[in-house]
Amino acid sequence: MTTPAIITVAITGSLPKKKDNPGVPITVAEQIEATHEAFEAGATLVHLHVRNDDGSPSSAPERFADVLAGIRRHCPGMITQVSTGGRSGAGRERGGMLSLKPDMASLATGSVNFPTRVYDNAPDLVDWLAGEMLAHGIKPEVEAFDLSMIFQAVSLQKAGRIEGPLHVQFVMGVKNAMPVDREVFEFYVKTLHRLAPDATWTGAGIGRDQLTLARWSLELGGHCRTGMEDNVRLDRDTLAPSNAALVKQVADLCEEYGRSVATVAQARTLLSLPMATA
Numbered sequence: 454m455t456t457p458a459i460i461t462v463a464i465t466g467s468l469p470k471k472k473d474n475p476g477v478p479i480t481v482a483e484q485i486e487a488t489h490e491a492f493e494a495g496a497t498l499v500h501l502h503v504r505n506d507d508g509s510p511s512s513a514p515e516r517f518a519d520v521l522a523g524i525r526r527h528c529p530g531m532i533t534q535v536s537t538g539g540r541s542g543a544g545r546e547r548g549g550m551l552s553l554k555p556d557m558a559s560l561a562t563g564s565v566n567f568p569t570r571v572y573d574n575a576p577d578l579v580d581w582l583a584g585e586m587l588a589h590g591i592k593p594e595v596e597a598f599d600l601s602m603i604f605q606a607v608s609l610q611k612a613g614r615i616e617g618p619l620h621v622q623f624v625m626g627v628k629n630a631m632p633v634d635r636e637v638f639e640f641y642v643k644t645l646h647r648l649a650p651d652a653t654w655t656g657a658g659i660g661r662d663q664l665t666l667a668r669w670s671l672e673l674g675g676h677c678r679t680g681m682e683d684n685v686r687l688d689r690d691t692l693a694p695s696n697a698a699l700v701k702q703v704a705d706l707c708e709e710y711g712r713s714v715a716t717v718a719q720a721r722t723l724l725s726l727p728m729a730t731a
């Protein structure tokens with residue numbers, strides 16, 4: 454039997470509200486509703502950024518607390534993952550919500566160029582964020598924007614700064630970072646498997662190649678990420694009406710690749726996470 458596929462939905466992101474799609478959820482109520490719809494469409498993991506009501510990025514732990522509480526209430530067992538990315542805060546502010554103990558948090562293990570800036574992840578900040586996650590029992594999702602970040606994750610695990618097994622997300626398609634490239638993608642998968650045989654992984658395609666990465670991930674035994682943080686279109690000509698529509702698109706693809714859509718219990722088992730308590 455093949456491994457069920459975990460579908461992650463990244464509902465919002467931290468860029469200014471995408472002008473070409475008014476469906477990006479911004480307020481706490483919109484984020485909870487969008488997550489619930491995506492959950493019903495097959496997403497078992499939600500990746501979260503929060504915003505102020507005017508759409509500007511926020512890093513307020515209170516805001517995260519409200520969204521997390523709503524998701525826990527309406528989406529039983531769904532895996533919650535907060536972003537510690539650099540757009541919604543600076544330095545240790547980026548980990549200010551970790552005391553809320555989500556199931557997971559993103560952890561970029563190195564720096565990379567982004568479309569208009571450097572995504573700055575200095576070694577001491579990475580180490581501090583990893584330590585906070587360890588202290589609060591949060592599983593990191595390592596965000597690998599290039600090969601060195603995979604090696605760095607493995608060495609953090611060996612040093613006891615990340616508790617294994619590792620979960621790594623390969624991100625491709627960010628302008629000025631790693632493009633969508635099949636040979637490199639296969640090398641990422643092979644290298645992770647060689648260095649950390651018990652690791653799990655997800656492929657995330659940013660922009661028009663979101664579905665390309667979903668296909669490659671399903672084919673090679675990994676997991677998928679979709680959602681309006683990364684892409685707001687169903688195809689070149691069609692705006693996605695909702696995050697749930699993007700999730701449904703990936704859920705439909707699973708069948709084509711002989712993969713079932715993971716249930717929350719399966720997703721938690723695959724990621725070595727405890728079952729949710731009511």
Ligand code: MG
Pocket residue numbers: 463466500502536538682
């Ligand atoms: Mg993010």
